[in-house]
Structure formats: structure tokens, C-alpha cells
Amino acid sequence: MTPTPLHCPRCGRRAEDLGGCPACAKEGIGVNTPPPLADLTGLDLASYPGGPWGWPDAVPVPGPPVTLGEGNTPNIRLRTTGGDAQQDAGSGELWLKFEGANPTGSHKDRAMAVGLAAAVAAGADTVLAASSGNAGAAAAAYAARAGLRCVVFTNEAVPAGLRAQIDALGAERVLHRGTVAERNAAMAKAVEERGWYPLTCFAAVPPGSNPYADEGYKSVAYELARDFAGRRIDTVVVPTSRADLLAGIGRGFRELVAAGLVAAEPRLVAAEPAPRAPLTAALRYTDRADQERARVVDGPTVAFSVGGERPCWQGLDALWRTGGTAVAVTDEVTLAEHRRLAAEGLLLEPSSAVGVAVARDLVREPGSLVITIGTATGLKQLGDHGLSDGSGSDTP
Template identity: 55%
Template sequence: MTDQTLRCPRCGRDGTGTAGCPACRADGVAVNLELPLADLRGRDLASYPGGPWGWPGTVPLPPDADPVALGEGNTPNVRLEDPAGVWVKNEGANPTHTHKDRYMAAAVATARAGGSTTVIAASSGNAGASAAAYAARAGLRCIVVTTSSLPPVIHAQILAAGAVVVGFPDSVARNNVMRRAVDELGWFPLTNYVEPGAGGHPHAVEGLKSVAYELARDLGDSLGAVVVPTSRADLLAGIGRGFKELVAAGLLRAAPRLVAAEPSASAAYVRALAKTGRPAQERTEIPYVSTAAFSIGSDVANWQGLQALWDSGGSAVAVDEADFLAEQRGAAAQGLFLEASSAVAVAAARRLPADGAVVAIGTASGVKDIDLVLRDAPPLPVIGESLTQLRELLQRVSGR
């Protein structure tokens, strides 16, 4: 089995658990622990089958442990038909319609391999639905702790998979109960539960490296930039780790620039990178303001996200709500229904110089944004059995 020593990338101390580095937290910075990078030497990128389990050993499990899988990975790259030519890696094509499936496949497999029978996840959306599905696949009991803003579609997904979902008045109360469940009941934490959050489960982040592997396989050295919708930066960090492994093994000439895409109302990374020096950047705190892209944006610039941007020579881009909602409609008009958070990445990608292929990560389908999409829609038209009425309706619709 590969080395599974957890280490703090900021101070270099070894650690345990999923609450981040205690020494760096005492210094005022929340830092997620990391596993050693996987050695990809001798692998053949062209024949990589995709997904977190495509290359054995890149997500560390004991030798006798089985992966947990639902067919995640190998999501399509779709080029938008406009002058910018932005690519979208459509993670909505995963089993529960989100990139979280790569994360949860690794997290739940780790839980089962360690003998856990109950897993718990804090989520306002995609992570909860994915956790429920993968726990069901693994035969584990799953509890999802959330807030009252949980979208009905996600609620239905969680219940359908047989998980228990519990709401709390706010994320602080939710996380405090999850912390006690982990500490006192021994439940396995699939997500972060400390404040300020350092990031997700280190083993789960390893599942997200497969996004980088697939992009390298499909687009190779033409990759110029990868734009990632960002909050606590698990996806940004996982993609960054994947590209590091590929470059170290000689499977990719150079890593593409990584770009954090954020709603303007809560753009912690944009604010952080505007500061001089890493000590100031890693201590950035701003007020959090919720937007239609409610699964991204943050009050802090997580260290793991900053590390991915620093290492790749990347940047952060803030997008106004009107702009990313327009992008959501524009992508849907080309047949690609993205969640609002994904549309933030598309809007940000359009602002980058065309230095190679620019890929926006479409983190999830727009199915959870049903209320948002229907908010200003007219009532469903109902007509009689009449071709004339149908023609009149089409004339009215085309005139809007």
C-alpha cells in the first residue's frame, strides 16, 4: 500500500484526522493536510480509462479494499459555439450530476476500508446527494446535516438513496453537531466540519485528481488554463495535485494555469491575491454574501486553494450575478444546462487570454437550480386540440 502519511503543506508537520493542521490553525491559518503525491511514472496517459479508480493507487486504499463506484468520471469536454471557444468539462454527466461523485467515491471507499458503518456529511447541495448515493452503494448508513436552504431536488435525491437528512438554522450549528458526532460517536466525516474550514477529507480530495488526468488525456499540452468554481477549494486543490503528478512523471509538459472563479459578492481569492505577500494573502477574511451561485464564494481564501494558484501561476476572477446568470442561459441555449456556480466559471473563462485551450469546469447540472430558472418564467401554456392555437402561441413566444 502507498504511503498514507498526512502532512501539512505549509509547516511540514505530520498530522492525523480531518480537521487540518492544529499548529497552523493556532497561527491563524486553516490548512488542510495532504497525502504524498502519487508516482505516475510508467503509466500510459493515452490508455488511462478515466475516473478516480482508473489508475490503481492514485487514491490510496488498503490492498484488500474494494473501490466504491457508480460509473463516475470520463465526463465530456464540450466546446461552446461562440468566438471565445471556451471548453466546458461537463461534470453534470456523473451519476448524481456533480463532480462530488469523484470525491465521494474516494471518501466512502476510505470509510468502508477503515471499518466505519456510519458516515456523515455537511452539505447545502451536491455533496449531500452524492454522499447519500455512494454510502448506499457501499452499504453504509449516511446522515446528511444541512440548512433550511437545501434545494428540493437535492432533498429528494438524499431521501431516495435512503439517507437521513437533518436541517439546522445555520452552518455553525450544523458543523458543531457534526463535530460532536465525529468525536463522540465515531462517525466517519465525509466533509469538513470545523470553522474556519480547512478543506474536505484529504483522501476524498485524491478522487478529484482524476479531473486533471482526463483533461491531460483529452487535450494534452494544448491546455492553457483550467477555470474552477471555488469555495473551500477542494476541487481546485485536487485538480492542482493531479497536474503536479502528471508533470512530475513526464506525462504533461507543463501544468496549465489554474483560475478560481468566484461570485463578485464573495470573492475571497480575488481579494487575497490583490494583497502583497503570502502571509497577508493566507489570512484574508471578507464578509460572506450569498448569491444565486450559492455553492461557491467564501469568507476566507482557503490555503489549499491559494497553494494551487501559487504553484500554477494562476489567478482569480470575480463575476457579477447578472453576468453568470446570462452565461447559464447562454449555455442552456446550446443544450448544456449548468448550475449557476458552473456558469461563473464559464463567464470567468471568457475573460482570459486565449493562450491555449481554456477549460471551465462545469461542476454540476442545473437540475438543482429549477426554482431559479422558473422564477421569471411564464405559466405553462395550455391550449386546445388546435394547430391554429399552436401557431399563435409560437408567434407570441418568438415575439418575446
């Protein structure tokens, strides 16, 4: 079965494989190559059942869905003052969409559900992912569900709980001690010579993850539009690494607006950890050509699953299109927010706290409606006593 063609949104060239746009990569710019936007015309938002498979035609993957009940995550109103969530005055509303409710505990389930269906459609018997944790766990779970073998390349920085989750789900975890370049070469070799199906990227200039899989993130936008129907969502804050989630949410809202299902796209804001905040650094340039080529030193952070060295282009594009921005927060602020969330009953991974910290500043305008994505549960890191003392880890 011929998969839906992929094109570079920056230069328009057709992609040959799942590894981003090679032409743009030669310019030093990582760009993912998504399938065409789906046409949602005539669909009824109120009856959208949620999840990446809720509107099957919105996902360009043939064959049966692979599912573990992902999606339909709850929206939880956060306190914006010291008082009760329902009685805050003098500021807007702050909501957290809690992606930790997904089957493996993170938003990655939305992508891996679609990614595994794509792998099955491609006739693969083995899928491959490189991951600092959540993506590897999700890949392992959905590969198990689909009956495919799963190999996950990890490094020593992956927390024990996440490693244990990947192992328990039956994936083969390969601890790669070499450089990122060496790991990428090993992945490329496995894809070329063994026909393993890649769920994450291995290009020198990272473009983001498997573009079919990333279509699963559009369902976050659909669910928000359904759940906040009749209201204007001003801003959606997204903890961002390679902008898979950010761009996916942006694409979902574009589809909704094009079909007349929502009036306007919300402003998208990327939340990054200050020690590795490429989008924030990029937007300091006035010229988009400079923004595309921004690069930062990749330092250690407690928010190990977000941030990076370079902005992925589709992340910039999502911010440009919606008049959005990127904001970086220090680890000190992240950890304080992490504690504040726990004091409100919510255990999230530190990367999610980055988003909440950014969102708190944006919600001060009375009447505004700000939603931040709580990307993953904190349950996987309960055993990591380093968490609360601020010791972080670096992940390539």
C-alpha cells in the first residue's frame, strides 16, 4: 500500500523517507515533512469521540487502528491565585490538559498509536525509537499491542523508572554509550539494512519524529476545541523539544479553522527550559532566516525531556502562524512550579511544570483562557530521589 506522500512545508520538495527534508538539512535547518492537512468539513465537533482515531480520516494511515485507549485526557482547572480554582478573580482561567492520563502516562501515546499503525501498514516487523524515555515507553507499549518487535536506543541519562517501563513492556533497550552521531549512524544502518521502521529521527540535523506518527497530536487540538466549545481559547502553552506536539496541535487547529469548526486558532507558546532553549533563542533574532539557524549550547536541566540545541522549523512555523512566542524558565522556577502543582494534588514530570510556569505569566489578563499541556505523569520518576533536589540530566 502506498503511503500518503510527504512534502517539506518550507521548500515544498517531496520527501523520500521519514527523516525530514534533506535539502533544508543541508542548509542546517531541521524540517519535518508532514502529510497534507485533513479536510474536516462536515464533521461534528460535539460528537468527536476523542483520541487520534476519533476521526479516522484525519489520520493518513491505512489499515486498522492500533489503540490502547489513548486520548480524551481531562482538563483540570488550576488555581491562579492562592484561592479556590472556581473563585479566582482578577485574572484569566488557567487549565491543564493532563496527558499523563494516557495509557503509558504521556502524550507520546497519541503519536505511537498512529506510528505503529503506519509501521504495520508499511509491512514492518520491527520498530525503532531513540528516546529519553516517554517516547520509548510509548513505542514499546504500542509495538506490543500491534505484535511488532520494538528496539529502543537510550542513553545513561534515562531515569530508572522509565527504563523499567520500557523493559517491562518487552522492548529491547539498547544502551548506546557513543556520541549522538554514532547512535544516529547505528539507527540509519538498522533502517536501511534490516528494514526496521523508524518512529523517531536519526538525522544529524533533527527534523522531529515520524511525520505519520505526529499526526496523532492533532487530536489534542480537536479535543480542546470540543471541550471548550463556544469559548475562545486565547493561548495554548506547549512544553517543547523538537516541536512534534507543538506543530501537531497547530496543524489540528488549522484544520479545525479551515473546516469552520472553530473561529480562530489560539496563539501557541513554546515553553522551554532555560539551559537548552533554542526557540526562545531563535525568536531573539528579527530575521526569520536567522531564526531558522539559531543554535544553543545544550546544557543539563531537570526538564530532561524538553529543549534542545536547534529549533525544529515546524515549531517556528507554528509560532509564526499564530502570533505566538517561546519562553524559557530556569530550573529553579521549574522545580518551584513542580512543588506548587504537587501542593494542588498533581504529580507531573518536571517538563510539564515548565509549561505551567510559562502559562502562569500569560493568564494574568482578566478574561483570558490559557491552556497548558501537562505532557506526562510524574509517577515514572517517583523513585528518582534526585528529582526534588534539582539534579538533572542531559540527553542528546
